[in-house]
Amino acid sequence: MKHRLKTFGRGGIHPDDKKAPAADCPVRNSYFGQTAVIPMGQHLGAPAECLVKPGDTVREGERIGEAAGPISAHVHCPFPGVVEKVEPLILPNGSSSRAVFLRIEGPFEPVSDRRVNDGWARMSSEELLAMIREAGLVGLGGATFPVHVKIAVPKGKKADFLIINGVECEPYLCADYRVMLEYTEEVLEGIDIVAKITDAAKVIIAVENNKPKAIEKMKEAVARSGRPYIVESLKVRYPQGDEKQLIQAVTGAEVPSGALPIEVGCVVCNVGTAKSVYDAVVLRRPLTERIVTVSGGAVAHPANLKTRIGVPVKDLLSECGTDFSKVKKIVIGGPMMGFALADWNTPVTKGTGGILALTAKEIRTKAETACLHCGRCVRVCPMGLAPVTLYKLIQAGEYAKAAEAGLSDCKECGCCSYTCPAGLYLVQAFKKGKILRRKMG
């Protein structure tokens, strides 16, 4: 009998996954130009303290930003070169921080995959976490939470589950998919390290069943190496890659509103992050590069590019043969939660999983009409909110009431706006509402 696939409880949608063109493209190295821009605030939390000034010569992999406070991450220089200027830069997600503008010059170090640190198994959790912090790791799934904080189990808590997130539920994106296929061993060793740090009782690698090859490959590798990990294939549904939905899909537990996953004994870590943990601990390499899916209707040759932080988005789009005359919107990240670019010189950052050049046809902008009270948004909200009610409260300026109705639980997954036939900008209102609510105390 066929085993019923797991998934999360309520709401959710099934957008067309559009992974096809890029999913079968093996990861390749991208080109880069003569300049790079490296922002200090590429993660959730306080931006890093900039350590260089104009005129400085920097080496590849040199630390140029120092984590400022407990929730922050170091920033390393992806290229050798000379600092031209250090100026504030606003990233597409609205965060503003100082950025190092670099002229690339000087010798590159030869790429080596030498296992510098084979003995990590004998190291303590603290030492391993320190190494991860040292390498400036942030979650590569999109939320960019500093990894050394995210996977550290607080005192008095126990991790029953370590869930490895290979869901990648956003349409178009397939960077994690390629990582699972092409860096299977690295990912698994990265998982070993995270499992050791968290001392998790059970390790579950969760992948949606629209990626049969990745599931196969991971299962095979797990079985061959005799690791006690479980590869769980999940029913396709957006936003399953979200931490809370994923935990519910896998364990059935609901993370209480406002609490962290560890509250229900879970630690979640993205597959790409697991690979970067491997890089940081075994190869002792800082996080200066990542895999980015470049796709969308206006891109002639969609690809998965291994690119370094700081390369302008436009260069990668041009490299993949983007017809800019067809582009209606350039999106960084996935189409559901990603940000539309206001400046195509925006650099790739640690959190950039995808760059999409979308045509008008793909976006399907709708004319805004009055809310039909159709209830579709209520039925698709995975958080059990009533987006229509929140929206009306925010439009009326009732931020406190909106907060009471659960505004802060909204994770901006976009299910409501996607579905709303009236084409209302619901998520936009929620973002605004959250900011104004915070401002008003």
Add this chain to the structure above:
Amino acid sequence: MKDKKSEFRFSVVSSPQIRGNLSTGKIMLYVILALLPAALWGVFQFGFYSLAVLVVSIVSAAVAEGLVCLIRKKNTLGDGSAVLTGLLVGMNMPPSIPLYIPVAASFVAIIVFKAVFGGLGCNIVNPALGGRLFAFFSWSSAMFTFQSPRVFLSSTADAVTSATPLSFLKSSVSEYAGSIASEADLIALKHYPVTRWDLAVTDRINAWTGENFCSGYFDAFFGFKSGCIGEISAFLLLSGGLFLLAKRIIRWEIPTAFIGTFALLVWVFGGLRAGTGFFSGDPLYQVLTGGLMLGAFFMATDMVTSPFRSGAMLLFGVGCGLLTFLIRFYGSFPEGVSLAIVFMNLTVPMLDRLFIPRRFGVKRKKKGEKA
């Protein structure tokens, strides 16, 4: 270098960056498409005058919406809802109604029952039903004057032809209480007109099964009966409703609960007025006649005036079914669908509040404990 900022002409809006393909206009279009066959069938049965009634209703609704747009300085004609309201008003009119009545009904629907509440999405009562009720109470006799359809092939056609089956039943059932086996018998007994076609098919079935089914069901199902322009063909309305269900424009809860509750009540209590006791009602005939199909699939499901969530929709549908039953069997009107829906429309804000979703990660009982 071409990458100057000034050249950047791409759209920058908040996430999500892509949208689903259902829009307000599309919803309205689908509903209109689903209604058209039944409306055209009415025109076929009642002649061109009824087409004029439909057109006048739609045009007046559009004109009324246009006036509202002018006053509000906001163009809402494009969302298509006014045309839909007009069509529904027309379909709910008797075929030979004087034209000023649909004009008035459409204006009242759009201006009083929609615009005054704040326009599309803010109205509490379904505008088309509001308009219909207004006409109903203002010009009762005109609203009760029906015309017999073109295709009454029976030789027994006489004065009763123009009564709708429901008003016919209502007016004569008390006379015969106790002396008939079921309400349907009455239809046959009093020679309520049936088509030859229906008679033939019923005879055939009776011959096959050895039962003694009454004639009239096929006429009621396919739409050979008198009634409002758009309500006579249960078959075409049901098909339209199923089309909307398949397209996921409407949901199953309301029509199912509405028709189900009504049919159940008719079966259990419907026989009482004919003196045949409990469990002898004729749900099939009752469901196929009057405005039930039109109401259950197209008017009770109006999103603006029905609840959000599944459970609330079921309750809403049950309420509609119950009230329709009470009005049809115990009220002074032969037909109760519109009144029932309008009444239930009023309960929607309450139903919505009752069925507020449970928030993810928040326990029901601890409501209000968390900030």
